[in-house]
Amino acid sequence: MDIVVFGIGALGCLFAQHLQESRSTIAPADRFGLHIYGTWKSQLEILSQQGLRLLHADGTESQTQLPVTNDLDALPAADAVLVLVKSYQTSKTAALVARVLKPQGVCVTLQNGFGNREELGKRVGEQRVAVGSTSQAATWLGRGYLHHAGNGQTTLGRNRHREDLQQQLTRILRNCGMPVSLADDPGTILWTKLAINAAINPLSALLQVKNGQLLAHADCGRIMQRVLFEVCEVAGRQNVNLDPDDLNKKLFEICRTTAQNESSMLQDMRNKRQTEIDFITGKIVAIAKNYGIKTPVNDILFQKMKRLEEGVPAPIDDVVALVDQL
Ligand code: PAF
Secondary structure (H helix, E strand, C coil): EEEEECCHHHHHHHHHHHHHHHHHHHCCCHHCCCEEECCCCHHHHHHHHHEEEEECCCEEEEEECCCCCCCCCHHHCCCEEEEECCCCHHHHHHHHHHEEEEEEEEEEEEECCCCCHHHHHHHHHHHHEEEEEEECCEEEEEECCCEEEECCCCCECCCCCCCCHHHHEEEEEEEECCEEEEECCCHHHHHHHHHHHHHHHHHHEEEEEEHHHHCCCHHHHHHHHHHHHHHHHHHCCCCCCCCCHHHHHHHHHHHHHHCCCCCCCCCCCCCCCCHHHHHHHHHHHHHHHHHHHHHHHHHHHHHHHHHHHCCCCCCCCHHHHHHHCC
16 A cells, blocks of 8 residues: 655654654555655755654664655555644645545544544545544654654544555554554544643643653642543533543553653744644634533633743743632
8 A cells, every 4th residue: 555644743754754664574465655745844855865863762763764755746646644734734735635545545634633634524525534643752852853752552543434444554553563543433532632632732831841740740730630621521512421530541641651752732832833722722612612611721721822822921820820710
C-alpha cells in the first residue's frame, strides 16, 4: 500500500520516521511506500537537507532521511493517509487529501481537537474518513531535532467500510514499535482525547511546565479533575458516556508516559504560533453553551489561554483563585 502522511510538525515527523525506519522489517504482505507532505518552508528545507535527527525515549539517537515534498503532484495515489496537521489547517488539507486518496482508500485523522472528522468528511467523503487518537509525545529540541518523549497509545476508530485497510495499517504501525489498537466507538475515542487535551494542554501552557510536572502540582490535579467532570457532562449530552474515574486514571497515565514532553500547546506558545485552544477547550465551551450546560473551569482556562495568546501573562495563582471562587 501507499501511505501519505500530511503534516511535518512534531507528530507528523515522528510517525513518518517510525514508518520509514520500519520498512525493512515489514512482512512482505504489508510492504508499503511512504511519502510525507507539508508546506512549512523552513522545516522542508532542513528535513530535505539533513533529514530528521531523533532523540529516542531510551536516550539513543538516529538520523533519518524522510521522503518529504510540498508538491502534491509528486505524490502517488494513496491507499492510506494519516492527517497530522494542526486543527486550524484541516479544512485546507482536506481539499488536498481528496486529490490524492484512492476511491477505496482511507484517511485517518490523528489530530488534536474537535471537528476534524467533519471537515475531512466534507471534502473526502465520510466513508473514507476514520477517526483516531494518539498520545504519542514529541518535542522539538532544535531545528530538525526531535525528542520522542513518550511512546503513548494510538487508537484507530473502526470504519466498517475500510476495515481491511485499517487492520493492515494497525499491523504496520505496530511493526514500528508503536502501541496501536482498533476500537469500535469513534465518539468515545474523540471525547476521551478531547477531555485529556482540555485537562493537560491549557494548564501546561499557562504554567509553562512539562506534562509530568502537572502531577506534582496539587492545584493542577484538582483543576484537571474538574475539567474532566465538565467534559463528561457535555459528552453525555451527545450520548457518549465517559466515566470520570476512568478518565482521571487515563489522564494520570498519560501525564506519566509523556512526563518529559512539552504539550503541543506549550510548544506552540513558546514558538509564538497559533494554538489549538479554539479546537479543544473552545469547542467544549461552545457545545456546552448550546445545551445550556455550565463549564466554568473550562471557561476560565479558555479565557486565560486567549489572553496568553495575546501576550497577557496568566499566573497560575490567578487561575486557582478564580476556580476556588466558583
Ligand atoms: O497535545 C499534546 O501535547 C498531546 O496530545 C499529549 C498527549 C497531551 C501529550 O503532550
